[in-house]
Structures are given as structure tokens and as C-alpha cells.
Amino acid sequence: MKRSFEKHGGGSALALAIACAFLLLIVACASTSGTSMDTHKKGLESVTEKEYVIPKKPVDRHFIGSAWSKQFGPVEDPLAADIQIKKEKSFSGVQQDFAANAGFALGAKLIAGPQGEAGIQGSSLEKSKMEGVEIITPVSLADIPFEPNIPYIVEALRLANFAIRDEASNKAGINVSAGTAVGSGTAVLEGGSAARRGTEGEGLVVAYKLNAIDLKSYAKQDSGNISLALEKWIDIPKANTRAKAHLQLIEAGASRSLPRNLLWACPTANAKSRDMVAAWIVELRPMDPRRKSLSIAFPAFPVIEDCQQFSGVIYSRIDPLTDKIMRQKVSVMVMESEVTDAMKPAKWAASISIADESFNIRLVNPSEMAQ
Numbered sequence: 001m002k003r004s005f006e007k008h009g010g011g012s013a014l015a016l017a018i019a020c021a022f023l024l025l026i027v028a029c030a031s032t033s034g035t036s037m038d039t040h041k042k043g044l045e046s047v048t049e050k051e052y053v054i055p056k057k058p059v060d061r062h063f064i065g066s067a068w069s070k071q072f073g074p075v076e077d078p079l080a081a082d083i084q085i086k087k088e089k090s091f092s093g094v095q096q097d098f099a100a101n102a103g104f105a106l107g108a109k110l111i112a113g114p115q116g117e118a119g120i121q122g123s124s125l126e127k128s129k130m131e132g133v134e135i136i137t138p139v140s141l142a143d144i145p146f147e148p149n150i151p152y153i154v155e156a157l158r159l160a161n162f163a164i165r166d167e168a169s170n171k172a173g174i175n176v177s178a179g180t181a182v183g184s185g186t187a188v189l190e191g192g193s194a195a196r197r198g199t200e201g202e203g204l205v206v207a208y209k210l211n212a213i214d215l216k217s218y219a220k221q222d223s224g225n226i227s228l229a230l231e232k233w234i235d236i237p238k239a240n241t242r243a244k245a246h247l248q249l250i251e252a253g254a255s256r257s258l259p260r261n262l263l264w265a266c267p268t269a270n271a272k273s274r275d276m277v278a279a280w281i282v283e284l285r286p287m288d289p290r291r292k293s294l295s296i297a298f299p300a301f302p303v304i305e306d307c308q309q310f311s312g313v314i315y316s317r318i319d320p321l322t323d324k325i326m327r328q329k330v331s332v333m334v335m336e337s338e339v340t341d342a343m344k345p346a347k348w349a350a351s352i353s354i355a356d357e358s359f360n361i362r363l364v365n366p367s368e369m370a371q
Contacts, residue, residue, distance in 0.1 A: 052098070052157065052207035053366045058106050060203055062136045062156040065144045068210050070369050074153060079267065081312070083143045090133040095157070099133045102206040103159045132160030132203065141361065142316035142325045146213050151364040155209035210364035217324065217360040228282065228332070228350040239328065239354035240287045247300060247345050248281050262295050265332070266307040269299045277301045278343050282332050282352070284314065291315060296332055300339050308334040324358045331355075 055073050063074035065083040090096060136156040138144060144152050223238040233244045262281075264270035278300035285293045296310050309332065316327035331353045338347035 050366060051363055052102075052209055053364075053369055054102050054106070054207050055205070058103075058204055058206055060158075060205060062158065062205055063153050063208070064136060064138050064156060066153050067147075068151040068153055068208070068364075068369065074208075077145070080145055081143075084139040085136055086139050088135045088137075090135050090157070095135075096133045099157045099159055099206050102157075103204055106204075106206060134158040134160055134203065136205075140316075140318065141211070142318050142327060144211075145313060146211075146325070146359070146361065148213050148215060148218060151210040151212045151369070153208045154211045154361075156205045157207040158203045158205045160203040210369070211361040212364050214360040214362040218357070219359070220355055220357045222355040223353050225333075225351040225353050228352045230345055230348050233285075236352075236354055239356060241354060242285045242287070243282065243352055244285075245280060245282045245348070245350060247278060247339065247343075249278050249343055250276050261292060262297055263310070263312070265296060265298045265310040266304065269297065269304050269307050272299075272302075272304070273297075275302070278339055280334065280337055280348075280350075282310075282350075284330065286315075296330075298332075298334055298337070300337065301343065308337070319358075322360075324360050326356075326358050329355045329357065 053068070057073065061074075062085065063076070064085050065080065066074040066076050069075050090099070134157070136158060137154065141154060144154060146152055221238055223236050226234060226236060226243075228234065228243060228245050230245050230247070233242050235242055264273060269276070276299055280298040280300050282296045282298070283293065284296070294314055298310070299307055311331040312329065313327050314330050316325065318324070319326055332350060333352075334350045336347045336349040338345075340346045
């Protein structure tokens, strides 16, 4: 019996060992599978941030609506109209991680926030999230002056509590050099009470999102150049608009004043409008009662050189059915204009053209911007 018992007991031990080994294999596989899933998830999450272009020289300005150059980054147009923007706080952990990583990699320093105190230690990315990742976008994408084949900035990610490192004027910074990942070293804040000077502003913009016209969807209808006579309404059927030009005197204290919704043809005329004695006014009146009339002013006296042409978007909207941007652009060229000493029209020759455009926009992949 004893021998038989030992034999069967040994068999049970062997079975138990096999079962344990099998269980360990299952646990190992599950662990490996979990790790693989985590890696896969992180990989997918990183792909979602591939839509952002990281600037070579980050600043605290958002540049919403500016064109993007492969070599120079944001390119501002001094004649472009201001674009109304909105700021929203990002609650995306992935987006926060991406923005913070980009900020540190660009050599930024921490300047404020819940962790903006002396004694920050450790490499955890959680310590670098400052509850200040802002998403800056235009109120309406239709306000951006899209032109074919040119990418434009439509979104900016800004770290509100970071600034560009300035070793010469500020030692209160995080010891992370440019190109160093957050998880590869220890971040230590030096001299939290030191004066904050130099390049800091509202925050640090670490990434831009770019959009461009989808050329496959682009459509344009142009009225062509039409002569614009004085004191005579002309119909522009293709643009569903009427136009008229006239000379208007601007006298201080007189009942005659400039019309509302006035657009000066150039910034110089706008700056000197208080000193203007007379102006040529081009009135645009849409046939659609839902749209507002508009007046464009050209200096008549005193004359301003290089202020005889106006070109710009006068109407834009997004069609919710097609997701297309619908807009109307006007161009006015004054070839000849002169007033007499009595401030009466002496010479006038001008033309106008109005174009209606429609198009979808597409995301510009950062790889397209690589040189």
C-alpha cells in the first residue's frame, strides 16, 4: 500500500507541476498580450498627433490664419484682416503629453502653474502637465484667406505655463536641453523665486495644424473686369450684386460723413483717414437681402501713392451640407482719378471684378512640410 500510495502521490505531484506550468504560460501570454495591446494603443495615440507641425523657433504667438513656409514657418500678411479666435482648454491626456513633450524637446522652461515651484524631481510626464494646454482656433474657418497650393495655420497648441529658455537673463528653468525627451532624465526647477524676464509671454506655442484647399473640390466663377462709372449703378449678374462709385467730401462738422462698413483700400489711407478731405467711394449692394452692403474708399485728396487697388474677401460662410467654404472676393482697380480745386471729379477710370469661390479644405500632413 505504501508503495502504491507513493506511486500515485508522485503522479499527482507531476500533474500539479504540469498544471502550474500551464497556468504560468497562460499568465505570461496574457501579460505579453496586455503589453502588446498597450504598445499598440500608444502607437495609435501617437499617430493621432502626427497632424501637428512642430515649429523650429517656437514663440508665444498663435499665427492663426497665416500662411506656412517650409523654410520660414509662419508668414504674416500685414494687409490681411484680423481673424477672430477662440481658446479652449485641452482635456485630452494624449494631447497634453504631446504638447508637454514638444515643449521640453524644444528647450522650453516651466514658469508657472501647480508644479511651478522649486524642488520638482522625477521624470514622470504627469509632473510636466501644467493644466494649461490651450487649443487656439479661428471662430470660423471661412475667415482664413485660403489660396490654392498654400497651407494655412488653422490651429495652435499652446502651453500656457511654459516659456522659451533664456539662459542669459533667466536661471529659473527646467534642466532639459533641446531634443531631450521628458522621460529620459530628471527635471529640476532652479531658483523658483528668481525674476522672470526675457522671452516669456502668454505661453509657448509648440505645434501648429495646417489646412489647405482641396484642389479637387475647388470651383470659381468670375465676373471679369467691368468698367465702373461715377454716379451710375451697374449690375453684376454673375455675382448677384450691384455697384456704384461716387466722390464724397469729408468735411469736419458737416452733415456729410463717411458711410458705415467702410473699408479703406490700404492701411495708409486708413491711418490718415482723419486728415482726408475727399474720398472715392465704391458701393456694393448684394441682391440677397440677407447680406450686408459694403463701401470701399480710395483717397481722393490728399492723394496717397500706391493706394489705387483693393482686393479682398467681402463675404464668406461654411455650407453645412457640403462642408464647403463659400466666399466672394472683390477686386477694384482705379486707373485714373483726379479732383479739381473745387473738389469736383476731373478724371475717373476704374474697373471692378467679383469672383465666387467654393472649396473643401484638407489636413496638411507634416511630412509634406519636410524639406
